[in-house]
Amino acid sequence: MRKITVININADKCMGCRACEVACSAFHASPKYSSTNPERSRIRVSYDQLNDIYLPVMGGEYTSAECNARYTITLNDKKYEECGFCRASCPSRDLFKDPDSGLPLRCDLCDNLDNGALDEPWCVKWCLNDALTFEEREEEGEEPEMLDDLEYGVRSLIDTHGLEKVVDAVTRISKRE
Amino acid sequence: MRYAETGYNLEIDLTRGSFDKIPTDPRLTELFLGGLGTNAKILWDRVPSETEPFSPDNLLIFGTGILCGTPAPSANRTIVSTFSPQTGLMAFSMMGGFWAPELKFAGYDKLIIRGKSPDLVYLWINGDKVEIRDASHLRGKGPLEVTELIKKELKDPKVQVAAIGLAGENKVFYSSIEHGRSSASRLGVGAVMGDKGLKAIVVRGKKDINVAHPEEFMNLCNEVLQYRNFRWENPIKGVPAILAGVGSPQEMALRDEEWHTTSFSWGHARTRRKGFWTKEVEEQWNNIQDKAIIRLISCYNCPNECGALISYPGLGTPTYMMKCYSKLTYVMGAMSNDLEFGYKIAGQAQEYGMDGYTNPQVMAFAVELYENGILTDKDMPGFPPRAPDGSDEERFFWLVKKIAHREGIGDVLANGVYWAARQIGKGAEEYDHNTTKKHEQMVIKLGMLNPIYYLLYGTGEKANITQIEGQIPQVPLPKDLREEFVTNWIQIPTGKEERFKQFMMEWGDEDKVFPYYPPPDLVCDLVEWQEIMHYIDDATGICAGMSSFLIKPPYHIHNIARMVSLGTGIDISEEELWEIANRNRTLLRAINVRRGVRRKDDEPPVDHWKRRFPDYEAKLKDEYYKFKGWNSDGIPTEETLDRLGLDYVAKDLKESGILGDGKTEGALETSSGGGSEK
Numbered sequence A: 001m002r003k004i005t006v007i008n009i010n011a012d013k014c015m016g017c018r019a020c021e022v023a024c025s026a027f028h029a030s031p032k033y034s035s036t037n038p039e040r041s042r043i044r045v046s047y048d049q050l051n052d053i054y055l056p057v058m059g060g061e062y063t064s065a066e067c068n069a070r071y072t073i074t075l076n077d078k079k080y081e082e083c084g085f086c087r088a089s090c091p092s093r094d095l096f097k098d099p100d101s102g103l104p105l106r107c108d109l110c111d112n113l114d115n116g117a118l119d120e121p122w123c124v125k126w127c128l129n130d131a132l133t134f135e136e137r138e139e140e141g142e143e144p145e146m147l148d149d150l151e152y153g154v155r156s157l158i159d160t161h162g163l164e165k166v167v168d169a170v171t172r173i174s175k176r177e
Numbered sequence B: 001m002r003y004a005e006t007g008y009n010l011e012i013d014l015t016r017g018s019f020d021k022i023p024t025d026p027r028l029t030e031l032f033l034g035g036l037g038t039n040a041k042i043l044w045d046r047v048p049s050e051t052e053p054f055s056p057d058n059l060l061i062f063g064t065g066i067l068c069g070t071p072a073p074s075a076n077r078t079i080v081s082t083f084s085p086q087t088g089l090m091a092f093s094m095m096g097g098f099w100a101p102e103l104k105f106a107g108y109d110k111l112i113i114r115g116k117s118p119d120l121v122y123l124w125i126n127g128d129k130v131e132i133r134d135a136s137h138l139r140g141k142g143p144l145e146v147t148e149l150i151k152k153e154l155k156d157p158k159v160q161v162a163a164i165g166l167a168g169e170n171k172v173f174y175s176s177i178e179h180g181r182s183s184a185s186r187l188g189v190g191a192v193m194g195d196k197g198l199k200a201i202v203v204r205g206k207k208d209i210n211v212a213h214p215e216e217f218m219n220l221c222n223e224v225l226q227y228r229n230f231r232w233e234n235p236i237k238g239v240p241a242i243l244a245g246v247g248s249p250q251e252m253a254l255r256d257e258e259w260h261t262t263s264f265s266w267g268h269a270r271t272r273r274k275g276f277w278t279k280e281v282e283e284q285w286n287n288i289q290d291k292a293i294i295r296l297i298s299c300y301n302c303p304n305e306c307g308a309l310i311s312y313p314g315l316g317t318p319t320y321m322m323k324c325y326s327k328l329t330y331v332m333g334a335m336s337n338d339l340e341f342g343y344k345i346a347g348q349a350q351e352y353g354m355d356g357y358t359n360p361q362v363m364a365f366a367v368e369l370y371e372n373g374i375l376t377d378k379d380m381p382g383f384p385p386r387a388p389d390g391s392d393e394e395r396f397f398w399l400v401k402k403i404a405h406r407e408g409i410g411d412v413l414a415n416g417v418y419w420a421a422r423q424i425g426k427g428a429e430e431y432d433h434n435t436t437k438k439h440e441q442m443v444i445k446l447g448m449l450n451p452i453y454y455l456l457y458g459t460g461e462k463a464n465i466t467q468i469e470g471q472i473p474q475v476p477l478p479k480d481l482r483e484e485f486v487t488n489w490i491q492i493p494t495g496k497e498e499r500f501k502q503f504m505m506e507w508g509d510e511d512k513v514f515p516y517y518p519p520p521d522l523v524c525d526l527v528e529w530q531e532i533m534h535y536i537d538d539a540t541g542i543c544a545g546m547s548s549f550l551i552k553p554p555y556h557i558h559n560i561a562r563m564v565s566l567g568t569g570i571d572i573s574e575e576e577l578w579e580i581a582n583r584n585r586t587l588l589r590a591i592n593v594r595r596g597v598r599r600k601d602d603e604p605p606v607d608h609w610k611r612r613f614p615d616y617e618a619k620l621k622d623e624y625y626k627f628k629g630w631n632s633d634g635i636p637t638e639e640t641l642d643r644l645g646l647d648y649v650a651k652d653l654k655e656s657g658i659l660g661d662g663k664t665e666g667a668l669e670t671s672s673g674g675g676s677e678k
């Protein structure tokens, strides 16, 4: 059996407060909660107030190349941002990239619920309007292998620069230090 | 490392087209915190008292609260300070929304603007990159339209924009600075921005804001949110709906308008319509409101969603955002029966960038002058007739356009009631009945003098009651609700618990009524509590709708002191926080005193209450001045200033002869009026 975790996003209830961004970025600061910066949040609210568009999206897997075609979605007469529903950290845009390193940011479900210390994710906890709710259930199958943030970042560097160059760079740096 | 703040201000000189990133003195943070406090300090130091509001030497400061950009819930205020063209005094205006945190993330605590640009420009602050850009293509456009155009131009939907409309460009004395659903609308800060040739300020930031004690800080944030949830579920019993809950206030979510429509005055603050709120009106207005509001929306990091997106077919204006009760100010000013009119004209006026409190009063004032033959068709060619149902809706549409364009009579009215009355003459001054310190006040006219509000209105530096009042119900609670109210009243400052609880328990009893109850010393205590909590919010950037404006708010002196300490790493006790707020309050007073404010200016509108008690009011004022450590003319004494570490202020006031050497103190009778009264 494997555990499935789901964050339900009810965009109709979103009031654009960005508390989810605040809480997520604080949790991921190092040390924990020591700084806030929505740009480092793994959930972002894309909003276009005058068109009544409020769409919270959590960062998903990164991709090394953008899709062959971008897309837009019009729903209930409202046209959403290009690739607005996509969760990827993608070369086509700045979304879900660390503002300093450019490395991909993805939702790590609060580092898998902070090793048992968290009963719900931070973004859900701080979304007092229940635009975000949290659900866990069991399903048949194996637990997938999850990469931690460091491995994940290195993987994206390898994709961009090639394994050899990354190994070279790490070797150079370790010799210097 | 600096905590909670960035440690830098951004200085812009629009005359020279230059900018500097200036490190700030951490000592000033300890003395004044951020926001209003340090804004006031800068204005005191750098803008001489004779500087005209429309001088290039006047500064326009956008200060962020010390907690803005940290996870502190609802800490999102931008405090705009300058000298007001309307009052000549220090202008105090602030806005919620998203702008202040963004400025922090861009790496600045304040934006300080001096000089004047020869051409219309906008500022683009993108972290360390700052550009002054041409804004000629934005001339005459409304703030929302400008925001959309700039987002496209800069290809970044995440920028935060504060902009002025046509009214600001035309220096209407009560024009606002608009930012989405929020605005800094009081005292003409938009006019100063327009005078500087600045159409908009665009900010984007991607840096961190640090807190000193992360774990404890976050725990405290969670506590505040928990209490907010408790208050959300448990409205205060026995007070009007909009004062019972959390938010600033919940005018969009709530539809019950009985309180405003029946206890506030209509027209030019003249007529009570006690029977207005009938079942029929209620039903009709509910339908309109349900149709108009498509979503409730919040400011940065606040759960209270007290604003709304407004749109519906046939509205006549594009979608816009609203909060508070500007949906009603125009309706009531125009003696309209139609809430739809309120939504229409408020949308238009917002795109012109005008203050939704002052604007309807100025227009109602013009209508009154016209009805009384002081303004005629010669002054106002084409002025529409009154509608058969007695409403002035068409007249308001006519006037708002004239004022925003400063066209014809609009050019005079654009200066607000006080100045317009004097320019028009012919007895028009008699109709200026609802201003304090030249600024339009709430449209409330009541019977019996309320000693607490007498001092709040009269002595407040901010000229806006909602930025002074809070903490206690406005009238006594019914007997059966008092016990419950005082139970778990955790917000009371240490040492005052018994006193304030006893007050709430007995207030309203047979001999415990206005005007002589509460007694002057208790009035002073209650007034100070209310105003100090606002001064604290103005320094921290916490919204009054989670704090000082509310009854039993989630934020109070105890947890704010802890939050500021944990956030900044500066150990600040409750008493010290109180003293900082008092220092800020006193400095604001001194700034205004240096510009001419004296005892005689500390007066609520003449007809605010029917039953006045001049001798007793004088006694109240005396007591309050003594309590604050001011002399009998309302000037902080040298001793008070020294005690608060404002000895340089005392020195200045003495050198300029405003403060005597002790002998003449209190005997001063100086001319009133600010910089623009010449």
Ligand code: SF4
Pocket (backbone or CB within 6 Å): A013, A014, A015, A016, A017, A018, A019, A020, A021, A045, A056, A123, A126, A127, A128, A129, A130, A131, A132
């Ligand atoms: S916290 Fe909830 S309501 Fe607020 S922006 Fe995020 S999803 Fe929307």
Ligand code: SF4
Pocket (backbone or CB within 6 Å): A023, A024, A027, A041, A042, A043, A058, A059, A106, A107, A108, A109, A110, A111, A121, A122, A123, A124
């Ligand atoms: S679940 Fe946790 S990591 Fe994922 S977006 Fe929400 S706060 Fe961030």
Ligand code: SF4
Pocket (backbone or CB within 6 Å): B074, B076, B096, B097, B246, B247, B248, B297, B298, B299, B300, B302, B303, B304, B305, B306, B307, B543, B544, B545, B546
């Ligand atoms: S209470 Fe209302 S005005 Fe205040 S910060 Fe929250 S949403 Fe904004």
